[in-house]
Amino acid sequence: MDIAEWRKKIDELDLKLVELMNQRAAAAQEIGRLKRHSDLPIYEPEREKKIFDNVSAANRGPLPNNELIRIFERLIDVMRKLQKDEIVGADTAQGTSIANETADTEFEADVND
Amino acid sequence: MDIAEWRKKIDELDLKLVELMNQRAAAAQEIGRLKRHSDLPIYEPEREKKIFDNVSAANRGPLPNNELIRIFERLIDVMRKLQKDEIVGADTAQGTSIANETADTEFEADVND
Numbered sequence: 001m002d003i004a005e006w007r008k009k010i011d012e013l014d015l016k017l018v019e020l021m022n023q024r025a026a027a028a029q030e031i032g033r034l035k036r037h038s039d040l041p042i043y044e045p046e047r048e049k050k051i052f053d054n055v056s057a058a059n060r061g062p063l064p065n066n067e068l069i070r071i072f073e074r075l076i077d078v079m080r081k082l083q084k085d086e087i088v089g090a091d092t093a094q095g096t097s098i099a100n101e102t103a104d105t106e107f108e109a110d111v112n113d
Numbered sequence: 114m115d116i117a118e119w120r121k122k123i124d125e126l127d128l129k130l131v132e133l134m135n136q137r138a139a140a141a142q143e144i145g146r147l148k149r150h151s152d153l154p155i156y157e158p159e160r161e162k163k164i165f166d167n168v169s170a171a172n173r174g175p176l177p178n179n180e181l182i183r184i185f186e187r188l189i190d191v192m193r194k195l196q197k198d199e200i201v202g203a204d205t206a207q208g209t210s211i212a213n214e215t216a217d218t219e220f221e222a223d224v225n226d
Contacts, residue, residue: 001143002147003144003147003148003151006140006143006144006147007144007160009140010137010140010141010164011163011164011167013133013136013137013140014137014164014167014168014171014185015167015168015171016133017130017133017134017137017168017188018168018171018172018181019171020126020129020130020133021130021176021181021184022172022173022174022175022176023126024123024126024127024130025174025175025176026175027119027122027123027126028123029175030114030119031116031119031120034115034116034119035116038116047120050124051123051124051127054124054127054128055127055128055130055131058127058128058131058132059131059135060135061135061138062135062138062139062142062195063134063135063138063191063195067191067194067195068131068134068191070187070190070191071134071184071187071188071191072127073187074183074184074186074187074188075130075184075187078176078180078181078183078184081180082175082176082180
């Protein structure tokens with residue numbers, strides 16, 4: 001295969017990645033909604049570590065684990081922001097009186113996908 | 114579905130993401146090898162933009178395009194590093210006399226997956 005063909009393959013892989021990332025984002029949003037209406041202790045600081053352990057254990061390369069985790073750190077950061085927008089947006093829509101600052105603080109302790 | 118079930122779904126999606134990211138990394142490595150042994154004008158500054166256009170056009174949400182692109186920026190950054198290691202490693206293995214500094218400079222203009 002020449003460079004153009006490999007790039008075509010990369011473009012095709014990227015479309016699959018976009019689809020899976022969006023499925024992951026939709027799941028993170030659902031978790032955000034469940035957390036919102038739940039009185040469970042929902043902050044689980046071990047969750048992020050479990051995600052990294054899960055992907056590291058499945059990794060067969062050529063990406064080294066540390067680089068794979070760098071990608072997932074960004075992925076999780078983006079998901080967290082999306083979930084935050086979801087929760088803050090729901091507050092606003094429902095006319096609750098949580099100030100943004102308070103919501104942000106809650107979010108830090110609250111949102112792990 | 115409850116939170117545990119959504120997280121299980123996320124974990125499953127992550128395994129598929131790991132597989133696709135590694136396929137993408139392998140393709141980027143192949144491109145690195147082809148560039149190494151080619152005298153084609155291989156620096157194509159538009160390539161990164163094309164990747165972002167490709168994924169944005171395919172995006173159906175819920176991830177907004179700017180957040181999707183933030184993930185792909187990290188993905189491309191990681192791939193570039195992998196490709197660089199591949200090329201510099203090949204130099205060393207073949208005993209060529211390219212100094213690291215020169216190789217780095219070349220890489221900047223050279224490596225677009």
